[in-house]
Amino acid sequence: MSHLALQQYWWIIISLLGSLLVFLMFVQGGQTLVSQLAKTSIERKILFNSVGRRWDITFTTLVTFGGAFFASFPLFYSTSFGGAYWVWMLILFSFIIQAVSYEYRTKPENFLGEKTYNTFLFINGLVATILIGIVVGTFFTGSDFSIDKLRLTESGNNIISQWEGPAHGLEAALNLTNLSLGLAIFTLSRILGALYFINNVDNKVLVHRASHLMKFCSIAFLVFFLLFTGLILTREGFAVNPETQEVYMEKYKYLHNFIQMPVVLVIFLLGVVGVLAGIYIGAFKKSGKGIWFAGAGTILTVLSIFLLAGFNNTAFYPSTYDLQSSLTIQNASSSKYTLTVMSYVSLLVPFVIAYIWYSWKSLSKKKINEKDIINDDMAY
């Protein structure tokens, strides 16, 4: 494969991992729903154990997303993580507190008390979803950073990639486009969490409440999602001249990307239909199948959003401080050799998905109910 083909292949993989991550954040969404859905401690236990059996897959997907981004587009890694320091640190802190909370929340002598761990899970659900959405929003709105490789030869300030604002990423939260995507992901994760509970929990009361609450989340989601979509389709975007690699502003760039890449538009529309179908099934039919439609829909929608940001001569991590510092899948990628090695490794992915699928199925033959949880001495 040519270097460009490898770069595109890896952008698709990153996009897929990103979209899987957003789908799997039903765990985070579920965490934010517990306090509203559960009235008793046993109800809380059922819900936390329901999403609790999946939390580490979401977590691992995040870690793999980071690792794969590092391996395939290391200059993004160097620029975004080192630059948007505070946003990433907040995201990471929220995952640190999540990782212990399931295991420790009901253990005797757990030092902080069950309430604190439950709050940790709520914070993770709130912070991680919104901030990850905000970061992805900057793929369309840009950030203030500059890149100069010759800084390596200077005395004193040797750092190639530098953030130019004092807020180190927090400023992104003040942008309406970023914020609307953050809130859209947050509300979507709650919808997915509710649909997951409907699918996984054997308790009529909880299912009823989840289905009811989901209707409100869905309205909020639609507002934020349509706002985000409207804003990016009407704004100017960061285009790349394929010959000179020069970055310039183009009016309606992302709308043009949809028109010029009809496959991406189809993926986007199919995704949206899937999410809506999932919401309908969950909210009005109370069927467990909703999560499959909304889940697949989420994956397709997010995938198309990533492709919109990176393909068709677009800078996926633009700099508003210095346009020519913007990162594209061509200038930010690994060398051809590394991408080739990593492409061989990527052949393992279907195998990984297969065993995850198999083990999930064998664990979830039975829905989670009260009796099950009380008798399980390994339960959270």
Place this chain on the structure above:
Amino acid sequence: MEAFDMSLVNWSRAQFALTAMYHWIFVPLTLGLSFIIAFMHTRYYKTGSEKWKNTTKFWMKLFGINFAIGVATGIILEFEFGTNWSNYSWFVGDIFGAPLAIEGIMAFFLESTFIAVMFFGWNRVSKKFHMLSSWFVAFGSNLSALWILVANAWMQNPVGMKFNPDSARNEMENFAEVLFSPTAINKFLHTISNGYVVASLFVIGISAWFILKGKHLEFAKRSILVASVFGLLSSIFVVITGDSSAHNVAQIQPMKFAAMEGIYEGGEGVGLTTIGMVTPGKRYDNNKNDFVFALKAPKMLSYLANRNSNSFVPGINDLIDGNKDHNIIPISERMEFGKLAINAFKEYNNSEDAEIKESALKTLEENYQHFGYGYLPDKKSAIPNVPLTFYSFHIMVSLGFFFIVLFGAFLFFSVKQKIESKKKWLKLAVWSIPLGFLASELGWVVAEVGRQPWTIQDILPTMVSTSHLSTSSVQVTFWAFVALFTVLLIAEIKIMLHQIKSGPKNMED
């Protein structure tokens, strides 16, 4: 090339050291305990005995408590390469990122998927699939260790790559060289077997405590037998791989090797210090003795370094000032070569003239092996902290030999069925639990303090590796990590102690 913001560099280092050392409290136990559990689980699968089931479940619970905080402290490490070491990620991301990604794809999913089956599979999946899941968890966690250690080994011994002056970064040329470098293989084997030792000490120590309390005797003896066999084999293996690691360090990182042994003046047929005290205030440029006292094994250091007991081992002074007889270039010259390389890189990029570009490229390539030295402010900055490296190394090694004796004794008492009467040994075993963790952490101190000032040996110094942040930002996150990780550690220890005290459930004994 001065005016580095050393406070930023030092706080960034402090944060990385803090988070890595916290993470490393939990990882060795995961690496080793996972195999011990898989073995016990297999015994249950084969015998169907409730006793083995309870034994498995007891250790599995402790494993889960430890694993959760291991994951919590681990996520930050991966991202810190970007958040706090932006220049590093730029400069070597083309090579360093790959093992991290492979770790995720190959190992973390294996671990996390089958941990769920391991914990929640009782009565939900077939007994065979359940037992196999325990093995997958063990393989997954050890496989993740492989990839992160390959990445670390590459920093110590950067092979299989070439600098690309157009992108200002090093690019991978040979993946097999990175993966199979002797540094990587030694580091992997030494580190995982150290994990097995820590886990074996943990199991023996807790079981010994039960025996001292006169509780769960049969369970405790069964656990001790498994762990002492595993521990004895592993601790012997730790010594063997430690020997080859040290040999490798002597070849690749002679400065680290000199610091580990605290030798300033090199020589032929050098002895290995078994016990010693480095002279306080000893520096490369004063004439104090290297040691206040030192008990040396004659010629052993030369043998360890070069597999030849009469061979020359360079000391810190030889490495700083050079040694013509042994072809060692003085640091001051390497600093000049490094500056030549950096300037050639600049010239290559600034010039449009093909001839100038070509000659600059030639200068760059000829001097690239000294690239990092061009950033050093003075020659003494090429020396790591000698006392810290020396003591960490020697305490670690002494503990390693002590563990062999301990495991041997417990295996002997186990086979002879005399454990219950050996109160002093039992107490010693309880106190050895923290010693296992100590030895393990000290190993990383040797590896990471000893290689300073480099993040990439000879190519990139730590002070050129950071992100463009204010010191106060890093201070804030540093203290936030101190607070959060300490709170979580207290929670972990309290929960674990409670679980241990309540003992294995449903045991007749």
